[in-house]
Amino acid sequence: MLRQATRILSRPVFSNRLSVRALSTEVPATPSTDSTFIDSWKKVNPNMEPPKTPSSFMSPRPPTPSTIPSKITVNFVLPYASELATKEVDMVIIPATTGQMGVLPGHVPTIAELKPGILSVHEGNDVTKYFLSSGFAFIHANSVADIIAVEAVPVDRIDQNSVQKGLAEFTQKVNSASTDLEKAEAQIGVDVHSALNSALSG
Structure with a gap:
């Protein structure tokens, strides 16, 4: 039993080309169809055109430039x-x-x-x-x-007075919250208004 489990665990994690290609960092310049899928489809149903895969509908990603652009x-x-x-x-x-x-x-x-x-x-x-x-x-x-x-x-376009007023209101709601949900909602308001206040003062 232990020997069998060892053999299973020692097998390569990526046993097919699809898994390896999914983790590849290289991006094709043009959309390419999945040849493995096409081949499998033709074996099962040679008289019908295979359906398009998602990659068929993707526009090509611009290639990575060989030199760093200025912008x-x-x-x-x-x-x-x-x-x-x-x-x-x-x-x-x-x-x-x-x-x-x-x-x-x-x-x-x-x-x-x-x-x-x-x-x-x-x-x-x-x-x-x-x-x-x-x-x-x-x-x-x-x-x-x-x-x-x-x-x-x-x-x-942010109004400083509205930010100060909102911060005070949400701070009061945090202190008076009776449930965890009320406190969490009020804390989100405090966080956003604090960030707004910092943005205006900075």
Whole structure:
């Protein structure tokens, strides 16, 4: 019994080409069909065209440049609007949950969860700041940054008095909460308004 279990555990984890290819970091320049799937389909039903796989519908990802470009391309989208589309800038600073993260051309591929905070877009001497509630940032090897936020607003459109009032209200709700749910909801309000307050004072 022990010998059989040892043999099973000693087998290679990746026993077929599909698993190895799924973990490959190389991205094909053009969408390619899954040849293994096509071959298997033709054996079972040679008289019918095989269905298209998801990769057939994907547009090709731009190739990774051989040299680091001078600009980073930023796509910044919300559920209801596109704030920046293929905007070439010098740098972006995003409010990741691990801390402020500066992204320059040639940045290593990264996926970062966003927390309430400031997104700074640097273009020469001009800096545009947005307050984000949450979301994700996808930094690609080809110096493209896709930033997806749940909610965002330019910092210069935030009303300082409303922020102070909201912070006081949510702080009071945290102190007077009678259930864990009420306390958690109020704490989210405190966190967001605290981040807003820091953004305005900073």
